[in-house]
Amino acid sequence: MPLWLKLVLRAERAVGTRVESAVHSDPYFDLVALINRRKASLTGSVEGVSKRILHLANLPAGTDIRRVREQLARMERRLVELSKELEEQRFERELR
Amino acid sequence: MRAVSPGSPTDLLARVNRDMERSLLRARNGVRYVRGTNRPKLGVTPKDVVWQRDKAQLWRYRGGPRRFEQPLVIVTSLVSRSYILDLMPTSSSVEFLRDYGFDVFMIDWGIPDELEAANRFETYVDEYLPRAIDAVIRETGAKEVTLVGYCLGGVLAFLYANGHQDAPIRNLVLLATPVNYREMGPMVAALVEGRLDADDLIDATGNVPADVLYSGFYMMAPTTVVAQNATLLENLWNDEFVKGFQAVSQWTRDQVPFPGAAFRQMVDDLIRRNVLMEGSWRLGGRAIDFTTTGATVLNVMASADRVVPRAAAAPAGELVGRPDRREEMVVKGGHATFGTGRSAFKHTLPRLADWIGSHSDSGHETKGKRWKSDSSSSLTATP
Numbered sequence: 331m332p333l334w335l336k337l338v339l340r341a342e343r344a345v346g347t348r349v350e351s352a353v354h355s356d357p358y359f360d361l362v363a364l365i366n367r368r369k370a371s372l373t374g375s376v377e378g379v380s381k382r383i384l385h386l387a388n389l390p391a392g393t394d395i396r397r398v399r400e401q402l403a404r405m406e407r408r409l410v411e412l413s414k415e416l417e418e419q420r421f422e423r424e425l426r
Numbered sequence: 427m428r429a430v431s432p433g434s435p436t437d438l439l440a441r442v443n444r445d446m447e448r449s450l451l452r453a454r455n456g457v458r459y460v461r462g463t464n465r466p467k468l469g470v471t472p473k474d475v476v477w478q479r480d481k482a483q484l485w486r487y488r489g490g491p492r493r494f495e496q497p498l499v500i501v502t503s504l505v506s507r508s509y510i511l512d513l514m515p516t517s518s519s520v521e522f523l524r525d526y527g528f529d530v531f532m533i534d535w536g537i538p539d540e541l542e543a544a545n546r547f548e549t550y551v552d553e554y555l556p557r558a559i560d561a562v563i564r565e566t567g568a569k570e571v572t573l574v575g576y577c578l579g580g581v582l583a584f585l586y587a588n589g590h591q592d593a594p595i596r597n598l599v600l601l602a603t604p605v606n607y608r609e610m611g612p613m614v615a616a617l618v619e620g621r622l623d624a625d626d627l628i629d630a631t632g633n634v635p636a637d638v639l640y641s642g643f644y645m646m647a648p649t650t651v652v653a654q655n656a657t658l659l660e661n662l663w664n665d666e667f668v669k670g671f672q673a674v675s676q677w678t679r680d681q682v683p684f685p686g687a688a689f690r691q692m693v694d695d696l697i698r699r700n701v702l703m704e705g706s707w708r709l710g711g712r713a714i715d716f717t718t719t720g721a722t723v724l725n726v727m728a729s730a731d732r733v734v735p736r737a738a739a740a741p742a743g744e745l746v747g748r749p750d751r752r753e754e755m756v757v758k759g760g761h762a763t764f765g766t767g768r769s770a771f772k773h774t775l776p777r778l779a780d781w782i783g784s785h786s787d788s789g790h791e792t793k794g795k796r797w798k799s800d801s802s803s804s805l806t807a808t809p
Contacts (some may be wrong), residue, residue: 339656345648351646356621363626366626399631403543
């Protein structure tokens with residue numbers, strides 16, 4: 331192994347150990363949770379404003395599309411469940 | 427051939443020549459790497475889809491000598507892509523096991539979207555796995571299978587094996603399977619302590635997005651990327667090294683969303699209550715006792731695993747299976763040692779294959795070349 335690589339690897343470990351202890355600490359995870367919650371609430375506020383503007387122009391907002399996608403996913407899940415139930419009933423009938 | 431002394435002009439010339447050649451190769455491979463061309467194709471061992479339900483698929487790998495009666499069924503994790511076990515030709519665990527003589531199957535869960543957001547552990551343990559194993563039995567005519575679960579796939583595998591009295595399992599092999607979530611590292615600890623909640627990580631699709639999972643793994647050792655890239659720079663002249671590096675980097679970045687309902691269950695029961703350490707879990711309306719399976723259980727841990735540390739995987743050896751049918755194996759390497767790296771093909775897989783082979787019935791050889799283990803546990807072809 332060349333000397334430069336040895337030095338890089340040694341430096342990486344020297345710095346890395348400190349970085350790892352920082353990003354594995356409780357304050358770091360508190361910060362991550364805080365950022366996630368703030369991000370979600372900020373996104374919610376921005377989406378609320380843009381939704382009102384888009385609705386004024388009778389246009390669908392991202393949240394509308396998301397809701398439709400959720401409803402579609404729920405419906406699709408229900409359809410899949412029903413088709414599985416039918417398949418099982420048919421299988422049981424064939425067994426009899 | 428004339429011996430060359432280390433400091434002789436001939437030696438110096440040879441070294442200059444070698445360095446020049448390597449510099450040219452480095453430049454060529456560097457351009458290819460930056461442009462993203464010449465990327466290896468991953469997961470290409472020939473296979474057929476023999477069963478499918480929703481996005482879950484059961485693959486059967488073609489070819490191989492098929493020396494053993496019990497097919498080998500691999501249950502992959504819900505977190506990462508299954509091709510880590512079939513990375514590239516000549517560097518594929520699946521290919522290795524197939525060429526050793528196993529009829530290899532793999533269950534791939536696909537890439538979840540909104541439709542899978544409601545999937546719970548029961549969906550995998552009571553719906554997909556029993557049907558997939560039935561399909562293996564139908565396809566091969568075998569009476570029993572060897573079930574190999576990798577990472578969280580190991581948890582699914584042992585829940586299925588113990589939750590279904592009629593599960594036709596001869597051997598149950600758990601690879602880096604997390605059981606004790608108190609030992610799973612800082613991110614999991616943050617979930618235990620309530621610093622992070624499941625809902626902090628689940629997005630509008632109802633799943634934990636892939637980039638959250640990637641960040642979680644990345645933040646375990648964020649600076650190692652520097653060491654990895656420095657090592658790549660040094661070995662950039664070596665086509666095989668670059669190919670392997672690209673393959674593993676792609677797999678590391680290529681995470682899949684985690685179904686939201688299963689994730690909430692994991693946080694509430696597995697992580698916060700650490701329920702697997704109790705030796706049973708109430709799932710699908712009944713308590714699954716982990717000692718009911720008649721299978722011989724092999725718990726395999728990687729010595730330098732940072733994703734599922736040895737302390738998190740070790741209790742499986744005391745909790746899963748009947749006390750007289752438990753065995754343990756520690757292999758060198760990290761979490762990916764079951765699919766990649768020199769040690770995987772030199773030590774890990776030969777030891778694993780030898781163990782499974784010695785716990786399977788020899789069938790008649792169907793086709794292809796025969797393999798045998800030599801004393802150093804590496805595989806050699808015999809005519």
